[in-house]
Amino acid sequence: MGKIICACGHENPEGTLLCEKCGQPLTEEGKKSKILNMRYDGIAIRSKTRNKSIVDKIWNFFSSVKVGVTLIIINLVAASIGTIFPQEFYVSVSTEEQKAAYYEETYGSLGKLYYELGLSNVYSSWWFQILVGMLAISIIVASIDRGLPLHRSLKNQRVKRHTSFMKRQRIVAEGPVTEGDPSKTLNLIEEKMKALKYKVRRDGNALLAERGRFARYGPYINHVGLIIFLFGVMLRLVPGFYVDESMWIREGETRAVPGMDGYFIENEDFILEMHDNEKTENQELQGVNVVAKNYQTDVKLYKQSEDAVPGQADNLELVEDYSIRVNHPLQHEGFSFYQMDFRLNELKTMKFELTKKETGESLGEVSIDLTNPQKEYVLNDQTKVELLGFYPDFSGFENGEPQTKTPDPNNPAFIFKMVTPEKPEGEVSFVAIQQTIEPNGDNTYKMEFQSVEMRDMSGLTVHKDSTIPILAIGGVIFMLGVAIGSYWNHRRVWVEQLEDGTIRLAAHTNKNWFSIKKDLNALSEFAHLPRYIDQGEEDKEADGEGKEKEGDSTL
Amino acid sequence: MSLIDISGNLLFVAFIAYLVGTFFFGGAIKSSKPDGAAKRADKWGKLAIIITIIGFIAHLSYFITRWIYTGHAPVSNMFEFTTAFGMFIIAAFILIYYMYRLTALGLVALPIALLIIGYAAMFPNDVDPLVPSLQSYWLTIHVITAALGQSVLAISAVAGLLYLLKDTDPNAKTKGRFWLEAVLYFMVLVIGFILATVTFRVIGYEADFTYVDKEGMNQEITYNMPAVFGMNEYVLLTDDVLEPFVETAPVINAQKLTTVFWSFIFGTILYILIRLITRRSILSMLHPLVKKVNLNLLDEIGYRSVLIGFPIFSLGALVFAMIWAQEAWGRFWGWDPKEVWALITWLFYAAYLHLRLSKGWEGNKSAWLACIGFAIILFNLIVVNLVIAGLHSYA
Ligand code: HEM
Numbered sequence: 001m002g003k004i005i006c007a008c009g010h011e012n013p014e015g016t017l018l019c020e021k022c023g024q025p026l027t028e029e030g031k032k033s034k035i036l037n038m039r040y041d042g043i044a045i046r047s048k049t050r051n052k053s054i055v056d057k058i059w060n061f062f063s064s065v066k067v068g069v070t071l072i073i074i075n076l077v078a079a080s081i082g083t084i085f086p087q088e089f090y091v092s093v094s095t096e097e098q099k100a101a102y103y104e105e106t107y108g109s110l111g112k113l114y115y116e117l118g119l120s121n122v123y124s125s126w127w128f129q130i131l132v133g134m135l136a137i138s139i140i141v142a143s144i145d146r147g148l149p150l151h152r153s154l155k156n157q158r159v160k161r162h163t164s165f166m167k168r169q170r171i172v173a174e175g176p177v178t179e180g181d182p183s184k185t186l187n188l189i190e191e192k193m194k195a196l197k198y199k200v201r202r203d204g205n206a207l208l209a210e211r212g213r214f215a216r217y218g219p220y221i222n223h224v225g226l227i228i229f230l231f232g233v234m235l236r237l238v239p240g241f242y243v244d245e246s247m248w249i250r251e252g253e254t255r256a257v258p259g260m261d262g263y264f265i266e267n268e269d270f271i272l273e274m275h276d277n278e279k280t281e282n283q284e285l286q287g288v289n290v291v292a293k294n295y296q297t298d299v300k301l302y303k304q305s306e307d308a309v310p311g312q313a314d315n316l317e318l319v320e321d322y323s324i325r326v327n328h329p330l331q332h333e334g335f336s337f338y339q340m341d342f343r344l345n346e347l348k349t350m351k352f353e354l355t356k357k358e359t360g361e362s363l364g365e366v367s368i369d370l371t372n373p374q375k376e377y378v379l380n381d382q383t384k385v386e387l388l389g390f391y392p393d394f395s396g397f398e399n400g401e402p403q404t405k406t407p408d409p410n411n412p413a414f415i416f417k418m419v420t421p422e423k424p425e426g427e428v429s430f431v432a433i434q435q436t437i438e439p440n441g442d443n444t445y446k447m448e449f450q451s452v453e454m455r456d457m458s459g460l461t462v463h464k465d466s467t468i469p470i471l472a473i474g475g476v477i478f479m480l481g482v483a484i485g486s487y488w489n490h491r492r493v494w495v496e497q498l499e500d501g502t503i504r505l506a507a508h509t510n511k512n513w514f515s516i517k518k519d520l521n522a523l524s525e526f527a528h529l530p531r532y533i534d535q536g537e538e539d540k541e542a543d544g545e546g547k548e549k550e551g552d553s554t555l
Numbered sequence: 556m557s558l559i560d561i562s563g564n565l566l567f568v569a570f571i572a573y574l575v576g577t578f579f580f581g582g583a584i585k586s587s588k589p590d591g592a593a594k595r596a597d598k599w600g601k602l603a604i605i606i607t608i609i610g611f612i613a614h615l616s617y618f619i620t621r622w623i624y625t626g627h628a629p630v631s632n633m634f635e636f637t638t639a640f641g642m643f644i645i646a647a648f649i650l651i652y653y654m655y656r657l658t659a660l661g662l663v664a665l666p667i668a669l670l671i672i673g674y675a676a677m678f679p680n681d682v683d684p685l686v687p688s689l690q691s692y693w694l695t696i697h698v699i700t701a702a703l704g705q706s707v708l709a710i711s712a713v714a715g716l717l718y719l720l721k722d723t724d725p726n727a728k729t730k731g732r733f734w735l736e737a738v739l740y741f742m743v744l745v746i747g748f749i750l751a752t753v754t755f756r757v758i759g760y761e762a763d764f765t766y767v768d769k770e771g772m773n774q775e776i777t778y779n780m781p782a783v784f785g786m787n788e789y790v791l792l793t794d795d796v797l798e799p800f801v802e803t804a805p806v807i808n809a810q811k812l813t814t815v816f817w818s819f820i821f822g823t824i825l826y827i828l829i830r831l832i833t834r835r836s837i838l839s840m841l842h843p844l845v846k847k848v849n850l851n852l853l854d855e856i857g858y859r860s861v862l863i864g865f866p867i868f869s870l871g872a873l874v875f876a877m878i879w880a881q882e883a884w885g886r887f888w889g890w891d892p893k894e895v896w897a898l899i900t901w902l903f904y905a906a907y908l909h910l911r912l913s914k915g916w917e918g919n920k921s922a923w924l925a926c927i928g929f930a931i932i933l934f935n936l937i938v939v940n941l942v943i944a945g946l947h948s949y950a
Pocket of ligand 1 (some may be wrong): 064065066067069072139143216219220902906911
């Protein structure tokens with residue numbers, strides 16, 4: 001690799017813009033410009049020095065800020081497209097055909113197109129994930145590309161800089177001191193700059209005051225945080241790091257917790273409370289009558305003892321008694337239980353009485369647990385009711401056979417065989433809500449409906465996310481990084497006293513010129529320095545307002 | 556007087572103070588004669604900022620009294636959130652003012668806050684009960700920090716707008732001039748919305764409809780403006796009111812569309828009147844006012860406010876939002892439109908910061924970017940809340 005030898009004799013690596021030692025501009029562009037481009041202090045960044053192999057080309061592609069910004073914008077646009085119509089996971093239908101139909105019916109042909117292009121599931125599409133991946137690569141490559149050389153050059157700064165470096169800073173001052181003894185000036189400057197919390201170094205007749213250098217590391221720290229965060233998000237794809245299960249559990253039921261071996265949970269009670277306020281204007285506008293106040297499931301969490309048979313709900317030890325509410329999940333050993341959903345008033349048991357039609361005389365009562373119906377209910381040694389068929393969610397007949405829509409007891413129907421001393425061979429009857437059919441003609445006995453018991457059901461989700469600590473660390477590092485990079489800035493003031501006592505000063509900050517000027521005002525007054533000028537301002541005036549600044553090719 | 560009435564009056568006081576403050580800021584930066592103009596500017600400017608601070612204290616007291624009355628941070632519906640947003644914009648303005656002492660900022664910041672509060676006042680101001688998912692102190696922390704971040708970011712648009720007002724030549728036919736006038740026209744439209752709402756409210760206009768929503772359910776709706784657009788399969792129940800001209804598809808909320816329509820009509824008439832009476836564009840009226848501001852300084856203030864606002868916004872709108880979502884639903888991110896638009900805002904400002912790494916994106920372009928950023932924030936506040944989120948109607 002070629003070297004660039006500066007007039008001062010220092011050997012710089014190829015691609016250097018400002019001599020590492022004395023700061024002289026090394027490029028034609030630099031020599032001609034009025035104000036030097038101080039980004040990365042003119043060091044050679046990798047992407048500017050190599051461009052031969054394919055690896056170099058890929059590296060250079062990803063390290064470019066132009067590419068980085070383009071990737072940010074593309075991600076932004078892609079994310080926004082996903083909000084035009086609701087995403088599939090907000091649509092409460094399950095099958096593909098239903099989804100397709102939903103988008104077409106609700107949003108017309110645009111909705112259909114949206115669905116067919118896969119935009120209704122943008123965020124888990126492969127191309128969206130590739131876009132995020134490319135953004136991550138870009139962050140990593142750009143940070144390494146610039147961060148390491150920048151660190152090296154910031155560490156090896158010289159105090160004394162070349163005249164052409166000094167004169168080409170945005171803020172410059174040159175001239176004799178305005179009053180007092182010029183031989184004391186450097187001491188005065190040192191004193192004042194130290195009072196302003198600058199670190200001051202001197203080298204002969206030159207002085208460098210520097211403050212807030214660590215702020216230059218802010219962007220690199222925040223990029224590291226972002227990468228850690230994205231890494232954490234990716235880890236969730238690894239099995240075991242992430243459990244996300246949901247379960248329905250009825251009041252009074254005890255069920256094994258999915259994804260959490262050896263644990264059982266019991267639903268003691270589901271509670272729904274409503275606000276009792278008068279209807280507000282917003283409720284009126286939105287057509288909402290009452291607003292929910294609390295969704296709560298009182299649960300007991302159990303653990304199986306060591307020697308128990310897996311999946312068997314015996315030998316349970318109580319570990320926690322808790323009321324799960326929205327915003328107040330039950331947490332145990334990294335697992336969390338969230339109140340997600342509920343269903344009120346599910347039928348629990350139905351009671352019938354076996355009665356003789358004519359007299360209304362009762363032979364006894366049968367209580368059917370709808371989630372756990374028995375094959376037969378024996379009333380005495382001559383009387384029993386056999387359950388020949390059970391249809392929890394009866395939806396009509398097909399080819400003479402009763403059908404059930406779902407396994408949930410929403411609309412239970414039964415086929416009973418009633419065995420009585422009078423009819424020992426049994427009488428068959430089909431019983432559903434509001435409907436009785438007697439296939440063999442006129443029965444003597446009937447199952448008379450008595451009462452139902454209802455109960456509520458809670459929908460809980462069970463989560464375990466071992467990536468959370470990684471995400472949290474990433475988040476904290478990111479926040480630290482942005483705060484450091486945004487709330488502090490790197491200010492430098494170079495001063496040189498020439499043979500004749502003239503002061504030459506140059507100042508630079510990576511942002512916040514307003515504050516460094518305040519520092520300089522205080523300094524000039526204290527050390528009686530010549531007035532500084534802001535060559536950036538002059539630029540503006542000279543070019544005339546409104547003229548766009550030249551683009552800069554170092555991106 | 557109950558606490559909630561006191562609270563309402565305090566908000567009114569704040570509004571008046573900002574209105575008066577705006578004129579003082581106007582007086583402060585106007586310069587006619589060179590003699591002592593700087594001194595006069597100083598005096599007016601000082602008064603202006605004092606009035607602004609008084610207004611802010613009243614505004615903050617409104618916020619606190621309402622909080623005490625309702626028992627939760629008053630950021631839970633459109634009225635509450637938007638008035639709070641106005642308050643934070645003033646807070647951010649005061650902060651930046653004391654950093655840079657640039658009076659001219661007030662001339663844009665205060666009117667923007669006024670428009671926002673005026674807009675908020677058009678929404679019902681009853682206290683709404685909180686659904687379970689909103690009953691969390693994380694929500695309070697999240698919303699307040701995010702709004703504060705957005706407000707500081709908004710100041711970069713204030714500086715950007717000032718920059719453009721000065722930088723754009725009102726006499727040269729450029730794209731910049733066209734778009735800047737369009738931005739100013741948009742602000743007039745917000746006044747149009749306020750005028751339309753107030754006008755029809757004073758008249759007491761009401762029209763009841765039934766309609767069929769997209770789930771096929773029968774619903775009722777009340778229009779407070781003459782219904783130009785009717786809901787899907789609407790039936791008009793009130794006599795002697797305007798029958799809608801157009802029936803819309805079920806996914807479109809024709810009532811809101813009607814409001815947009817009338818705001819547009821009122822705003823446009825107002826704009827045309829302004830043009831006819833003054834015989835000038837709004838830009839050429841404002842341009843001379845800002846003659847003396849320093850473009851470099853404005854550019855720096857714009858950049859600085861993004862730098863200050865970006866970390867606060869990241870913390871509030873992303874970090875705290877994720878913590879809350881994790882606690883409420885067990886997932887820190889759910890791709891819900893409001894979340895996605897917070898992410899978009901964040902990505903946009905990240906792009907702004909990176910674009911500034913190149914010199915070509917300082918100054919004029921950067922000022923435009925700041926305005927676009929603010930437009931995204933407003934989009935998230937208005938469109939996402941009222942239109943997109945309405946499609947999902949989540950708790
Ligand atoms: C969403 C993603 C990103 C975020 C939130 C982010 C954040 C930041 C922030 C806050 C700064 C400081 C800016 C300033 O102080 O003005 C910065 C600087 C920077 N970023 Fe990013 N960044 C992201 C993506 C990228 C990408 C994709 C690249 C790739 C090219 C990149 C390259 C840089 C560079 C080169 C700097 C300047 C560093 C310096 O001044 O020393 N960033 N970033």
